[in-house]
Amino acid sequence: MRMNHLSGLAGAVALTAIVAAAGPSWAQQQAPMLDALVESGELPPVEERLPANPLVVEPVESIGTYGGTWRSALRGGLDNAWIARTVAYDGLVRYNREWDEIIPNLAESWEVSEDSRTYTFKLREGLKWNNGTPFTSADIAFAVELMSEPSYGAGTFIKNPNNPVTVEVIDETTFSFVFENPNGLIMDDLASVNGFTVVSLNKEYCSQFYPKYNPDAEANAQAAGFQTWELHMQDRCSWATETIRWANPDLPMMNPWMIEEPLTGDATRTTFVRNPYYWKVDTEGNQLPYIDRLSMRVSDSLEEITLMALNGEIDFQDRHIATVANQPLFFDGQEAGDYRLGANVPSTSNTLVLQFNMNHVDEKRRELFQNKDFRIGVSHLLDRQEIIDVVFTGQGEPFQVAPRPESPFYDEEFAKQYTEFDPDAAAAAFEAAGLVKSGDVYTFADGTPLQITIDLIASFRSEWVDMMELMQLQLEAGGLDIELNNIDRTLYYDKRPLGDYDAQIWQGDGGLDVVQEPRYYFPANGESVWAFRWQAWYNGANPEIAEEPAEWARNQMDLYTQLRAEGDPEVRSDLMKQILEISKENFPVIGVSLPGNGYYIAKNNMRNIAEPMLHAYLFPTPGPYDPFQWYFAAE
Amino acid sequence: MPQIPMADKPLLTVRNMSISFSSPDEADIEAVRQVDLSLTPGKTLALVGESGCGKSVTARAVLRLLDKNAIIPSGEILFDTGQGAVDIARLKPDSLAMRSIRGAEISMIFQEPMSSLSPVHTIGDQIDEFIILHERLSPKQARERTVALLDQVGVPGARDRANAYPFELSGGLRQRAMIAMALACTPKLLIADEPTTALDVTTQAQILDLLRQLQDDYGMAMLFITHDLGVVAEVADEIAVMYLGDVVEQGDVYEVFRRPKHPYTQALMNSVPRLSRKADRKRLSPIKGTVPSPRDRPSGCAFTSRCPHAFAPCPAQRPERTQVSAGHVARCHLLAHEPAEALA
Amino acid sequence: MAVETISPAEAAAPRKIRRESQLALMWRRFRQHQLAVVSLWLVITFYLIAALAEFLAPTDPSAYSARFTYAPPQGLHLFLQNEDGGWSFQPHVNGYKSEVDPQAMRRTFVVDPEVVIPVRFFAPSEPYQLAGFIPMSVKLMGVEGPRDPFYILGADRLGRDLLSRLIHGTRISLSIGLAGVTLSLLFGIIIGGFAGFYGGWFDSAVMRIVEFIRSMPTIPLWLGLAAALPKDWTALQTYFAITIILSLIGWTELARVVRGRFLSLRTEDFVTAAQLDGASDWRIITRHMVPSFTSHIIAAATLAIPGMILAETALSFLGLGLQAPIVSWGTLLQEAQNIRTLATAPWLLAPGICVVVIILALNFFGDGLRDAADPHGR
């Protein structure tokens, strides 16, 4: 095995160096709330709780002080994602705050085999679960074993049928993931929000529900009111960040805070309290986290959360409430609510992606929608600046569905092509696409009328309706007969395999997470609605509808397959650039505008919060900005 | 026990009383015009007339139980409380003075014992309340009185029946209970508004007997309202005949029955079947036409439109009260003008 | 003579008089309820607005303007002060001073009394079809310049004229109430009528069903049914489907009323008489019974409309009823249903006021009608 020149490694080495240098001179500190417990002997002293080599975290601004409760809100009891973003972003590795590097976390180092099939991790020595029991390679192996169980409903890379994985336990702190085929994306998987999955189960506790380890498990499940052991397991030891996981305070955790008041079905509040065994320290050796507690109000009412924030009853939050519409409200309320607004840079490339269905079951429409000139024409008919002015009060700029300016893949030409409002160019393009004008509207060349129905789900993004209503008027002014079809989300998904929709819209995912989320750059997954049957061909799902893609798309697919198996980030990056080049050339989907910055709300006395933050799903903001080093400054 | 005033001193004197009903978008209707009545203790005055002639309205006016839109624009209702006369017409309907007369001094029994008793309270409760209100007895004492009263009015098993709801009793018993309630505070005047109309004939007779007997026991005056002349003959000492708001004839019951002076009274008498041999029977002669609405009443004699003897002065000029004989008065132009067609 | 013979002419006359006087009586009783009279006029006004929407609305309800998002109401001024201080009749609105605040992400507006934009009554407009078939090219009000702001009641988040949207929404909301009630009435009269007339097992069965439906909480029923609507239906189809869903639940109340009236009428003498005369059931029902309780039915139906209108708004709130771009009071309220609107654009709650007014009016009108139709009935 050789050390791969993984970018994460440099950071790991650097940090280890700091620890080695400073380690012995530290008098490690803990939160005052734990003092009494240590004195009474309920807890061992902080030195014994911390691993030999705790992760040292550089605070964003300054060393903090202990104490306080961070108040926020969940929208309904199923809003587990907020917990995932705040409490649970702790995998083997993590992203740095710039989202351009993978750095050590539970694992202090790792090695990749030459063939990119074996990834060997070295855990920190002396890591402990929040109940004080050691966290070892066996826990990882258990998690993978359980989730490989065909009847057990857990996913992620562990269950990838194309590339099964096994775990080899080398010793207590060393283990390897061994993949059947080369895997170039596993480190990103592990560093993303999904990385929590493999480190989320305590073998000692969870094996009692698993028939493999406990012959009575099945019977116990029945006795506890569950039909199968899988349901019982899922209830007690749910994988990853599933909601039900936060309802079981007995389940051991490795996160900065642990469950205090569980998120049960009828909970109106859930609270988390500091994990006395948390394994990170600040640069002065203070055990993290600084903040004692997290208190999350469970509220089904968006309006209530909004008012709570305005009223200064929320210490930090962006999820759900930080909408474009609410911005003036929050802006005005800063003084009264004693909070500030900070910038969130969205990871999406576009406010709205218009996807014409290139795999339409109707031959004529398929031909039209596959015609690049047609899409160019549509793009030129959009007066993007007007939409930006009306809907976004001037925030943002005309943009295609392309990597964001912050991304290393940014390509101005790709981002700006065909974005100018130019009805003449549009007319020319439509002519080139074979449309003819009869009166004010375009028809097919043979004179059959052309009405295009665009599906949208109004309930997801209120601004979509506004945008689409404007776009409808603009396109109609240019001679296209557009019908808006506001549909239920279920149907939105059901329609995809049927292939009889003209166009659907969605937001521009993949603006920063270009490699991980290439749905608009080539027919990559089920979200590539513009070429659903091509992606079916690529992924092997729904073989009954799969169709062989156009040549350019097939090239992209080949490139991506290579990328997935490539261990070298540089090579991966090159491959991605080639895919994007083909995408720019073929212009598969139409974008409207680059989303303006979002914002977050933070109380004025809350410190160490980065500004601005990148905001994404795989990079689960604010998790990568280390909420455990946030603190409340004394007034 | 009630003090029995001297026989010649009237207990209640209604003088020149009119009653009008107002309505928001029409002219007022004068339901009762210038009525004079007087009641003496121990005696019964029967107020007779067809439905809608104003007899119930007159009776209710005495207790001020008329609807809000009714006013008494003129006349007085003098009631001798024992400490001097009170003009009931000037009292406010819901005033304390009025309420202390109601029930205690003057009480009333109604035509339909079923609907006149609250369906959701027991008989006993309803009588107790009365006694507690006016005599300030404890509920227990009141209940004893109630049982005694029910016993007195001939309700069998009075103690149990006191706990019964009105719908559990027969019509006769209900009316007895009603009477018991009215007598609970030994009133000086009992107003009986068609108390027997809703009852079958045998019960009717029993109730009438009961009322007569109670009147003897208590020495109270009674204003008896009915449209049934047979009943009048049985209970009344005096009679007042009303037609469309006017008392057309009044006087001693025998006198009036023997020699009715007003054409309406005469017609009324003729419309009552008499028991006689078949061969002797005369055809009943119903009064022709129908009672006009008070709205269409002529300013003169109300009976003009149906009177077989109507002549010149009738429609426009209201006949004066004319003394026919001692204590017998009628309002008819025939009496004043001595017309050619003498009455039979 | 005790009994007079009555000529046929006279026999006919009283009946006619009687019928007239019954109507007159009803009208008199209705007029007593002053609130009902006021309400009647309100209801008439609203339905007129609905009928004349295209003429009354100053602009197209979907016409947007980037420059006037969330513009506050201008109000309509009728008189203009001259330079010499006198007042003259000159209907006008005032322009805005506005600026964009990029940090707060909004435009701020101040109505500028210096800028006078004259308003013309019966202003010429783009040709349109009033109520879908009367070609017109004049509107009640309009301003001269196409780029002059004209927002008497303010603008929404896209700079669309609230007044125009409100007027067009009136049409949808009121017609959905009316259509729903008509359908309910149809179901109600047929089902309730048969149940009441024939009685027996059919009656019991119908009454059990009615009781059952009334004992179900309506929201899950709506939700389930609305969610089951074919999703690819057009706005118009959805509109009708929603109407049908509302009336599927609404018919029960009307059926109960109709049945009650039938039951009590069935034993009335005039029905018995008709039966003895050998009239057919159908004839008895249509000729004798239905006319005798029409007023009740009208009253009950009037009282059912508010429920429908409210249900439409509730369904829209839940995201299951009509959806934008259809303009109804429900969808307008749904758009206004947030703290931002309450705090910064309260005029967008105007549809709420319309709902309140029409519902009060319909209720009082219905109450008055019922009181008048049958002072003793319930």
Add this chain to the structure above:
Amino acid sequence: MLRFIINRLIAMVLTLWAVSVVAFAIIQLPPGDYLTTYVATLNSNGDRVDPSTIEALRQQYGFGEPFLVQYWKWISGIVGRGDFGQSFEWKAPVTTLIWGRLGNSILIEGLAVFAMWTIALPIGIYAAVRKYSLGDYLATIGGFIGLAVPNFLMALVLMYLSFVWFGTTIGGLFSPEFENAHWSLPRIWDFLSRAWAPVLVLATAGTAELIRILRANLLDELKKPYVTTARAKGLPEWKVILKYPVRVALNPLVSTIGWLLPTLVSSSVIVSVVLNLPTAGPLLLRSLTSQDMYLAGALIMLLGVLTVIGTLVSDLLLAWIDPRIRYGSK
């Protein structure tokens, strides 16, 4: 009386059975299944789920059996073992989710019924006694405002005004510090300082109907001779009215509780969503939209059961207070 109760109980069981069928049918109506909506929801929040997870779940839940089979499994679980099945979305047995929330529903709706009566009684009596007076009109308009203002709007406006005027947010049933505390006087106070809003909104929605019924009944009763009898006793007017016609007019009102309940349950769904009340409403709404069918089915069914029981209780109450019904008279 016993016979009456038995008859009612039999009818109740039949109704409940019908409710269960309808409840199950409703949750089966919409196209698609839970998993499609699950994916959609995740996407809308910018969250994603691995397709292999979905595939595994699909197998685990076994969608696609015939209606009757599914219904039979469901209902026999409920009747036999009190097992309402598994909530897909919560990944937990339905029974662990619903009882606390149903309790809150009952509490809030019970308070609303109480408030409704407290508001409606004086207004209804006043409006009947002073028919067509200015006071009648004002009281009636006041009573009807609650009916006329859409619930969600009223709730939102109340919440906002309370924020603007008092600087408090009134969502939920408790302030955070009392959320999971034991009952105590301050906690009750805290509860009341928040619960007034939903109770008011819910109560006012039904008040109008109560006023209407009370007024109409009372107008009828006021004309009845027994009122005159009571007056003739010399009782003061207020006592006459309160003791007799009002008492009689109350009877039909008691039976209204039964059919007010469905309306109340429905409006409480909306109010709970706006004011964030931990009642069954938001759970129901969410489960219906996410097609979490067993949860939705259990909630619809139990809300139906509540209503049916409420109706039964109001029937029994009516029999208890009205001797005519108690003794089987017409």
